[in-house]
Amino acid sequence: MPKQAPTAKRSVRGSRTGRPIMALLDLLGHRWTLRIIWELREVALTSRALRTACDEASPTILQTRLTELRDAGFVELTADGYCLTELGRELFETFTSLNRFAERWSKHGR
Amino acid sequence: MPKQAPTAKRSVRGSRTGRPIMALLDLLGHRWTLRIIWELREVALTSRALRTACDEASPTILQTRLTELRDAGFVELTADGYCLTELGRELFETFTSLNRFAERWSKHGR
DNA sequence: GGTCTTTGCTACAATTAATGTAGCAGAACG
DNA sequence: CGTTCTGCTACATTAATTGTAGCAAAGACC
Numbered sequence: 001m002p003k004q005a006p007t008a009k010r011s012v013r014g015s016r017t018g019r020p021i022m023a024l025l026d027l028l029g030h031r032w033t034l035r036i037i038w039e040l041r042e043v044a045l046t047s048r049a050l051r052t053a054c055d056e057a058s059p060t061i062l063q064t065r066l067t068e069l070r071d072a073g074f075v076e077l078t079a080d081g082y083c084l085t086e087l088g089r090e091l092f093e094t095f096t097s098l099n100r101f102a103e104r105w106s107k108h109g110r
Numbered sequence: 111m112p113k114q115a116p117t118a119k120r121s122v123r124g125s126r127t128g129r130p131i132m133a134l135l136d137l138l139g140h141r142w143t144l145r146i147i148w149e150l151r152e153v154a155l156t157s158r159a160l161r162t163a164c165d166e167a168s169p170t171i172l173q174t175r176l177t178e179l180r181d182a183g184f185v186e187l188t189a190d191g192y193c194l195t196e197l198g199r200e201l202f203e204t205f206t207s208l209n210r211f212a213e214r215w216s217k218h219g220r
Numbered sequence: 221g222g223t224c225t226t227t228g229c230t231a232c233a234a235t236t237a238a239t240g241t242a243g244c245a246g247a248a249c250g
Numbered sequence: 251c252g253t254t255c256t257g258c259t260a261c262a263t264t265a266a267t268t269g270t271a272g273c274a275a276a277g278a279c280c
Contacts, residue, residue, distance in 0.1 A: 020216035021209050025144040031237095031267070034135040047228055058268045063229060073218060077228085087218060094207040099131050101204055106130035108183060108197060141238070141266095157257055168239045173258060187257080 027072060032057055032065050037084070040075065041092050044083035137182060142167055142175050147194070150185065151202050154193035 028034055032054060039045065039053040051062055066082060069075035074088035084092060138144055142164060149155065149163040161172055176192060179185035184198035194202060 020212040021148070022145075024208065024212040024215065025148060029139065029141050029144050031139050034139045035132075038131070038135060046226085048226080056269095058270090059229075060231090060269085061267055064267090066228095072215075081227095087215065090214070091211055094204070094211055097204040097207070098134065101201055102130040102134040104200070105134065105183075105197065156255090158255085166240090168241090169258075170240085170260090171238055174238090176257095191256090 027068060030065060030068065032061060033069065036062070036065055036069065037074065037088065037092055038095065040082060040084050040088070041095070044078060044080035046081040050082060137178060140175060140178065142171060143179065146172070146175055146179065147184065147198065147202055148205065150192060150194050150198070151205075154188060154190035156191040160192060 035054055036050065039050060045053060047059070047062065047066070050066075051057060051059060054062065066075060069088070070077070073085055074091055075082055076085050076088075145164055146160065149160060155163060157169070157172065157176075160176075161167060161169060164172065176185060179198070180187070183195055184201055185192055186195050186198075
């Protein structure tokens with residue numbers, strides 16, 4: 001049984017300051033989590049399609065991450081496959097500036 | 111010797127589409143990375159102070175993450191300790207909305 | 221009915237990453 | 251010289267992730 005996912009109310013590794021940002025940073029810091037949200041940004045994907053989109057990441061960890069994201073209320077499973085919830089879409093909105101930043105970063109001369 | 115950090119030019123686990131967002135998501139998806147950027151958001155911290163701020167995370171991994179963040183050009187070591195570079199501060203700007211989202215998330219009734 | 225195919229999901233051993241504790245060399249201060 | 255910091259590393263233990271294989275259930279096809 002996988003360890004329970006962090007939620008806004010109960011931080012896992014974050015300091016127990018009760019600050020939800022800590023729980024969120026902890027959740028998003030798990031491998032593939034950011035990527036999954038990114039891949040689901042505009043289409044629903046079945047578990048297999050998501051796996052393909054995520055460079056054939058192991059189904060074990062994808063399933064674990066999907067459970068965490070569902071527990072957090074960011075992802076749901078519909079007839080079309082996995083997709084972002086309303087809350088998940090709000091979260092993705094904060095990625096928009098991240099994408100713009102990534103473009104700038106790539107031109108930064110590294 | 112630690113595996114080399116992802117950069118904007120060379121994705122590691124991301125698909126080789128050349129999209130810098132993949133390299134960035136990969137980098138930020140490493141444990142403690144998001145947290146470190148958060149803790150350095152407004153003050154420079156020595157390695158020990160950063161460790162304290164990060165709930166006594168092991169110095170091994172903090173050092174690894176700091177190296178990655180320095181390679182990426184987000185963090186630098188000054189006389190005052192570790193702090194965000196100009197680029198790192200730009201990256202942190204994208205966190206602002208994330209923090210707002212975290213507050214909303216915590217009230218979402220979980 | 222039977223048999224493909226695809227779905228979400230799990231088992232399990234192997235590998236890799238992270239933790240926790242200890243400690244190093246170098247610089248600054250007394 | 252002896253403290254006390256700094257950044258940083260070694261190393262054994264533990265936890266997370268990977269890769270491969272496969273399950274049961276649901277739908278399509280004949």
